[in-house]
Amino acid sequence: MDRFLNGIERTGNRLPDPGMLFVYCLGLVLVLSALFSMVSFSYINPRTGEALQIANLMDAEYLTGLFASMVKTFTGFAPLGMVLASVMGVGIAESSGYINIALKKMIRITPDKLLAPAVVFIGAVSSIATDAGYVLVIPIGAIIFKAAGRHPLAGLAAAFAGVSGGFSAGLLPSALDPLLQSFTQSSAQLLDPDYQMNPLANFYFTFCSTFVVTLMGWFVTERIVEPHLQSVEVSETEAETTSMGSYNAQENRAFNISSLVLLGMGAALFALCLPEASPMRTADGSLTAFTSPLMRSIVPLIFLFFLVPGVIYGRMTGTFKNHRDIMNGMSDSMKTMSSYIVLAFFCAQFLKAFGDSNLGTLLALSGADLLQAMNLPGQITIIGIILLTAVVNLFVGSASAKWAIIGPIFVPMLMAVGISPELAQAAYRIGDSSSNIITPMMAYYPVIIVFAQRYVKNAGIGTIASMMMPYSILFMVGWTAFLLLFWALGLPLGIGATYAYPVM
Structure with missing residues (x-):
């Protein structure tokens, strides 16, 4: 396994810098779009209802528009605004020392052996905040x-596995539930116009999946990833050496207040959210709908929920003596994000061009068409959908977009062979989540690289891929087996x- 992971890391780190990788991919999309635009396809684009046509991005008019809209894109x-706004709030809580003492207290009460499952579990639960x-x-x-005293990249990997690999797990409903349900129901109504589906149609399965993901993440972190990282040296200039075992009475009082x-x-x-007429709810009273004010306020709430206690703690302990210290704390947190801002610029241009080209749609439709033609048994078909979703996820990052x-192809196809839309959606969620952690095309992947470089200067795509590959493989296999077990036992999804x- 060490040789395998080292091979992945060496190969991945030979790739260009992530910013240049997006530049090269943008050029590739431009060329491929010009070539495939001359080919006629029999596929129907489900988003438009018209024949699928690859757009020629080498057209002078498109290129002019692409350059003109670069800043707007x-x-x-x-992800840019969400990342920067959140980091400013977290930066205040960090620079004040509030997070530091919170971690001291956490480490005091959490046995070292349980840090890994705790981090994975918290990551999976964080899906409520999208x-x-x-x-x-x-x-x-x-x-x-x-x-x-453990390797920080192991903690990063465990958290990444929980947050992204376990994105479709969670103890509470999230905005993803009604978002996916709306697409699934409309897809089902292509075959059955009267079909209705509850937004929480996968809730029991995703609730139980939280604990399955935690156990799998715990195993991979301690048995594979952490031993593999023992030879990876942590940069002393970035690694914190502050003692996490002690704090004085003033710090304790400030933390408590x-x-x-x-x-x-x-x-x-x-x-505020409790009343049915709450301004944080939608017109029909939903708190978890994607369009609800609560869901749309998650990032500002994170900003405030870290800013306020951070400022109070800093003023009580003397870390923040005036408003300038507070502003400096925010500025310092932005300094570490400069490389991400550069990456985000090129990533945004590539994702826009890739979406405009319809190449991602062609990949999805051709793969689904092949699966449909194979006419496999139900359980094998579900496994195939999970695998195909994972592959498509390497090219199209957005869960809702995919x-x-x-x-509209998967759901009616499976209904025609007796498989419910709810089961199809559950299978889709597994494939989407399991491969999130290994695709550099995911919008937040550059952020993870930046976080890793705080501790290991030369960390790159290969470093992250080598750490996350074991999680992805085990999540794919174990989570799929868990779904099939749910199905075999007849437990409610x-x-x-x-x-x-x-089937009629």
Whole structure:
């Protein structure tokens, strides 16, 4: 296994810098789009209902528009604002010392042997906050492991596995549930116009999956990844050497008061969300709908929930003597994100061109067409869908975008052979989550590289891929087996869900 992972790391690190990789990929998309635009396809684009046509991005008009909209594409890149706003809030809590003492207390009460499952579990649960776990849980996972005297990249890997590999798991419903349900139901209605599906149709399965993902992540972290990282030296200039075992009475008092304020803010938010007429709900009373004010306020809430206790703690301990110290704390947190901002610029241009070309749609449709032609038994078909979704995820990162493309093909196809839309959606979620952690095309992958470089200067795509490959393989196999076990035992997938669809 060590030789295998070392081979992945060596090969991956021979790749260009991630920023240049996106530049090369952009050039490849431009060339391929010109070539495939001359080919006629029989596929129907499910998003438009028209024949699929690859757009020629080498057209002078498109290239002119691409250059003219570069700044708008960059500033409109969704992960950019989320990452920077969240990091500013977390930066205040870090620079004040609030997170440091919180970790000291956590390490005091958490046995060293349980740090790995705790980090993976918290990562999986963070799916309730949609993408916020990428910029919140992952760096904290590295800090916790470093503070406990363990390799920080092992903590980063465990957190990344929980957040991204376990994205479709969770103890509470998230915005992803109604988002995917809307696509699944509309896809099912292509075959059965009266078909209705509950947004929590996979909730029981995803709830139980949280613990399965935690156990698998724990095993991989301690048996494979952490031993593999023993030879990887941590950069002393970036690694914190602060003792995590002690704190004085003033720090303890400041932490307790800051934490009480944090709990009060949480209680106030809960009270605000509780009434049916709450301004944090949608018009129909939903809190977890993707369009609800609560879901759209996740990043500002993270900013405030770290900023306020961080400022209180800093003022009480003297870390922040005036408002300039607070602003400097935010500025310092931005310094570590400069390389990510550069990466985000090129990543945004590539993703825009790739989406405009329809090449991703062609890959999804051709793969789904092949699976349909194979006419395999139900269990094998489900495994095939999981594998195909994982492969498509290497090219199309967005969970909703992929399902919008392949859902209208997968769902009616499976209904025609007696497999329910709810089961098809559960299979899709496994394939999507399991391969999230190994695709550099995922929007947050550059962020993970930047976090890793805080501890290992020469960390690159190969470093992350070699760490995350074992998680991806075990998640794919173990989670698929868990779904098949659920199916074999007849356990309910979620509210109003079934496994079978009556074939006429």
